[in-house]
Amino acid sequence: MSEMLLLLVVLIPLIGAIFTATAKHTQNYATNNVYNVVVWVLLANISLILYIFSLIDTSKTGIQLVEKYNWLEILPIDFLLGADVFSLLLLLGINLSFLIAGFSLKKYTDDSKLLPTSELLFIGLLNGYMLASDIISFYIFFAAVSIPLIVLISNYGKQYKKNILVRFSLYNLIGALLLLCAIIIMYNSKSGNIPLNTAGNLHLRKTVEYFVWMSLFIAFMSRMPIWPFHYWISSINSTLRNPIVFIIGNLIPLVGLYGFMRFWPNTVAESIAIYAPLFDVICIFTMLFIALVSLSHKEFRYKIFAYTTVYYLIYLIGVLLPTSGLKMNIGYSLFSYVIIITVLSFTLSHIEKEQKRLDLYSLKGILCRMPRASICLSLFILAGIGLPVTPLFWNNFIIISEIFNYNLTLGILVILAMFLVGLALLEELYLLKDKSSAPHILSETKDLPETEFFVYVGCLIILFFSFFKPLWFVF
Amino acid sequence: MQQLLINSLPEIALIIGVLHLLFLYITANESTRNYVSAARFWLLISLLGSIIFYDKSLYPGYFQNNAYTFLWITIIDILTYVLLEVSASWFLSQSKTGCRYYMLLLLATLNINIWLTATDLLVLGLSGLLMIIINYYFLKIDYDKQQTQSSSLLYIKVLMMVFLLLGISYAYIYSWMGNTSYGALKEFIEINQSNPLVFATFTGVIVFFLCFLGIAPFHILAEEKTGKSILPVAHYFAIVMPLALWGVFIKINLIIFPFYAPIITKSYLIFGLLSVIFGAIGANARINLHRIYAYSSLYHFGIILLLLSLGNMSAIFIAYLYLLTYILGLNGAYLTFYSLKSHGEYMSSVTALSGLAKTRPYTMGVLLISLFSLMGLPPLAGFLGQIGFIHEMLNTTPACVWC
Numbered sequence: 039m040s041e042m043l044l045l046l047v048v049l050i051p052l053i054g055a056i057f058t059a060t061a062k063h064t065q066n067y068a069t070n071n072v073y074n075v076v077v078w079v080l081l082a083n084i085s086l087i088l089y090i091f092s093l094i095d096t097s098k099t100g101i102q103l104v105e106k107y108n109w110l111e112i113l114p115i116d117f118l119l120g121a122d123v124f125s126l127l128l129l130l131g132i133n134l135s136f137l138i139a140g141f142s143l144k145k146y147t148d149d150s151k152l153l154p155t156s157e158l159l160f161i162g163l164l165n166g167y168m169l170a171s172d173i174i175s176f177y178i179f180f181a182a183v184s185i186p187l188i189v190l191i192s193n194y195g196k197q198y199k200k201n202i203l204v205r206f207s208l209y210n211l212i213g214a215l216l217l218l219c220a221i222i223i224m225y226n227s228k229s230g231n232i233p234l235n236t237a238g239n240l241h242l243r244k245t246v247e248y249f250v251w252m253s254l255f256i257a258f259m260s261r262m263p264i265w266p267f268h269y270w271i272s273s274i275n276s277t278l279r280n281p282i283v284f285i286i287g288n289l290i291p292l293v294g295l296y297g298f299m300r301f302w303p304n305t306v307a308e309s310i311a312i313y314a315p316l317f318d319v320i321c322i323f324t325m326l327f328i329a330l331v332s333l334s335h336k337e338f339r340y341k342i343f344a345y346t347t348v349y350y351l352i353y354l355i356g357v358l359l360p361t362s363g364l365k366m367n368i369g370y371s372l373f374s375y376v377i378i379i380t381v382l383s384f385t386l387s388h389i390e391k392e393q394k395r396l397d398l399y400s401l402k403g404i405l406c407r408m409p410r411a412s413i414c415l416s417l418f419i420l421a422g423i424g425l426p427v428t429p430l431f432w433n434n435f436i437i438i439s440e441i442f443n444y445n446l447t448l449g450i451l452v453i454l455a456m457f458l459v460g461l462a463l464l465e466e467l468y469l470l471k472d473k474s475s476a477p478h479i480l481s482e483t484k485d486l487p488e489t490e491f492f493v494y495v496g497c498l499i500i501l502f503f504s505f506f507k508p509l510w511f512v513f
Numbered sequence: 514m515q516q517l518l519i520n521s522l523p524e525i526a527l528i529i530g531v532l533h534l535l536f537l538y539i540t541a542n543e544s545t546r547n548y549v550s551a552a553r554f555w556l557l558i559s560l561l562g563s564i565i566f567y568d569k570s571l572y573p574g575y576f577q578n579n580a581y582t583f584l585w586i587t588i589i590d591i592l593t594y595v596l597l598e599v600s601a602s603w604f605l606s607q608s609k610t611g612c613r614y615y616m617l618l619l620l621a622t623l624n625i626n627i628w629l630t631a632t633d634l635l636v637l638g639l640s641g642l643l644m645i646i647i648n649y650y651f652l653k654i655d656y657d658k659q660q661t662q663s664s665s666l667l668y669i670k671v672l673m674m675v676f677l678l679l680g681i682s683y684a685y686i687y688s689w690m691g692n693t694s695y696g697a698l699k700e701f702i703e704i705n706q707s708n709p710l711v712f713a714t715f716t717g718v719i720v721f722f723l724c725f726l727g728i729a730p731f732h733i734l735a736e737e738k739t740g741k742s743i744l745p746v747a748h749y750f751a752i753v754m755p756l757a758l759w760g761v762f763i764k765i766n767l768i769i770f771p772f773y774a775p776i777i778t779k780s781y782l783i784f785g786l787l788s789v790i791f792g793a794i795g796a797n798a799r800i801n802l803h804r805i806y807a808y809s810s811l812y813h814f815g816i817i818l819l820l821l822s823l824g825n826m827s828a829i830f831i832a833y834l835y836l837l838t839y840i841l842g843l844n845g846a847y848l849t850f851y852s853l854k855s856h857g858e859y860m861s862s863v864t865a866l867s868g869l870a871k872t873r874p875y876t877m878g879v880l881l882i883s884l885f886s887l888m889g890l891p892p893l894a895g896f897l898g899q900i901g902f903i904h905e906m907l908n909t910t911p912a913c914v915w916c
Contacts, residue, residue: 151874178891179891189881214890219907222900226907226908
């Protein structure tokens with residue numbers, strides 16, 4: 039049984055998805071069946087991940103606990119699943135954020151089982167992607183992880199849904215196809231499936247090598263909010279109001295970032311690595327553009343999206359730096375970052391729900407009547423932009439100092455983008471807390487429920503512990 | 514004689530099935546349930562016979578059963594069974610008995626058995642002719658008496674013209690060697706492969722199949738078959754017919770291909786690429802779901818032809834895998850059409866799908882899974898075909914992968 043732990047991390051949510059999809063469709067199904075399944079699946083997964091943490095050596099950086107499964111004998115293809123501290127940390131962050139989402143799931147599932155089913159499907163596939171240790175299974179999970187979001191956009195999208203869906207599918211499918219081509223060339227060059235960490239040792243002809251690596255990077259870029267692929271994600275974030283769908287949409291870029299992390303800098307061929315500055319320029323251009331747009335944009339959700347974009351791209355620049363020492367810092371940052379985004383998204387959704395219920399024209403001053411929501415939003419926005427109580431603070435500090443070390447101009451532009459996006463969030467926070475704008479109707483406003491509030495405070499405690507010791511939960 | 518009867522049990526069961534349906538019709542026992550039960554029973558007997566006597570043949574000189582034919586016949590029988598099951602609800606909702614449809618379906622299955630097991634060009638040609646006639650009558654099933662008249666006429670006109678090519682080819686080969694069994698054909702081509710007339714003869718055979726399959730640029734009938742016909746007929750044309758045609762076509766290719774590989778490779782490559790392009794563009798320009806699937810078939814058949822153009826056994830195996838996963842995916846999509854009913858009318862437009870997730874979540878789930886499989890997304894079956902196709906293409910012709 040202990041040899042199948044990683045497989046279980048992938049399978050448990052998928053089995054949960056089958057349960058939720060086939061649950062009896064009654065009025066109370068959400069509370070009685072689906073809701074319980076989601077929460078228990080996530081709790082089981084988190085426990086499993088913590089147990090796996092206790093089995094591995096956290097001082098080592100390479101992939102450990104490799105599991106091998108036979109799949110196709112005719113090609114032949116064996117699946118390799120493996121975990122390192124970085125991937126486990128991300129897995130823990132993702133599963134934890136969906137557990138937080140699980141506690142609020144009841145409010146946002148409307149009358150459909152689609153959302154919890156897609157959520158569990160997404161978690162299972164994302165877990166598989168993070169644990170994949172060979173090129174074929176890496177591709178399979180990479181391509182499959184977009185399926186739940188396609189389903190959710192088609193169901194929860196509002197205006198321009200069709201256009202968004204077409205663009206999202208187009209970018210993602212082209213990306214996936216390019217990745218498949220690259221991976222099959224790699225597979226053919228060795229006449230077999232190869233582990234991810236040895237992908238750079240292949241001896242390919244120059245033109246083929248260029249094709250393979252460019253395909254890989256275009257595939258990863260297609261999942262990130264990076265020019266010229268940024269359109270789909272900004273459209274999703276400005277039209278999808280459901281917080282769980284918002285989180286899923288915001289975790290898709292993590293798929294691209296993780297792809298870069300797995301192949302760069304150790305695995306990528308030297309002839310391709312020289313193009314890293316080009317990626318840096320594109321990242322900076324996108325970051326500044328989105329940060330500036332967020333300043334003038336009136337929607338809070340767009341500002342959160344701008345924040346996530348800028349930070350994802352900072353991590354990408356960190357990955358592209360000619361050093362492998364930042365990997366763990368990026369991992370620690372991402373762990374906090376995913377949790378912060380989740381709490382921000384859910385708190386904002388609660389506020390938006392109240393706005394809709396009370397038929398308010400503007401959100402200005404609404405936090406004056408919502409003390410719990412106000413505390414959560416303030417603390418998590420401050421934590422997001424650099425309050426020194428979470429690991430985001432000092433890990434970002436290290437990443438940015440490395441960027442400065444590498445190129446001063448690049449560092450200044452990164453700081454500028456961070457400043458602009460931080461300013462946009464603080465401006466919005468100020469408006470939400472502005473007493474002079476609070477209309478009298480706000481006396482009927484319902485504050486964040488106590489359960490949710492305590493869950494969010496619990497998240498803050500987790501982040502606080504991680505500030506002092508990132509892997510404090512490993513014994 | 515006794516052995517002959519036993520060996521031909523699958524075919525005899527289907528003939529009895531047709532007679533049984535005819536008897537029910539004559540005795541005015543007109544009920545969809547009766548027709549379906551009778552057709553189902555005889556189809557199962559036929560399938561059982563095919564499984565038990567999988568390597569026994571009717572007339573070994575003209576027919577040959579082996580593992581290859583057994584595989585195709587079994588899959589086709591299973592899909593026909595599914596068709597029988599689901600079409601009943603359609604006929605019941607339209608207050609029709611569907612007697613003609615079920616008789617034609619059993620006849621088509623019988624003919625497909627003969628077609629697949631044939632080892633003689635004469636049998637192949639005659640069963641091809643019979644197939645055209647059966648399909649013509651399938652297309653004529655139209656309760657509005659308007660819609661499919663033009664389609665069925667066009668179908669029989671075009672295919673009869675193409676059948677002439679097959680007839681001429683047969684006449685030429687027969688006049689030359691007096692024997693048209695596949696074994697003799699092989700020897701004949703080997704000796705006369707440089708003769709342009711012999712090549713033209715076999716081109717006629719191949720063009721007949723390409724037309725029948727609707728491969729571009731012979732795709733004039735691609736939309737007509739499934740776009741205008743009633744749902745159970747469209748289902749038959751989309752699932753059962755292509756499977757049978759590919760089964761026979763691949764078999765013919767295994768005989769002819771080795772001798773004309775350089776020319777066939779190039780022709781298949783061009784036709785395959787054309788089908789892929791026309792299929793992809795055509796599907797995007799339609800809103801009727803049946804027509805979209807018709808063009809999607811054109812695209813997928815193009816892929817299969819590209820695989821066949823490689824001419825090696827592993828490519829043929831991948832082509833088979835691709836076809837099977839494609840047919841399974843498409844069958845799933847077609848099954849959902851039987852649920853798309855509003856005010857007694859079966860919907861066929863893309864707009865009919867809006868809000869389906871709310872009203873029929875399971876139908877939508879099946880449709881989504883089928884569509885994702887058709888797109889080749891992992892971890893669904895269609896991915897196996899896609900990975901196999903790209904793997905084969907990258908191994909041989911890297912440029913083709915872009916389609």
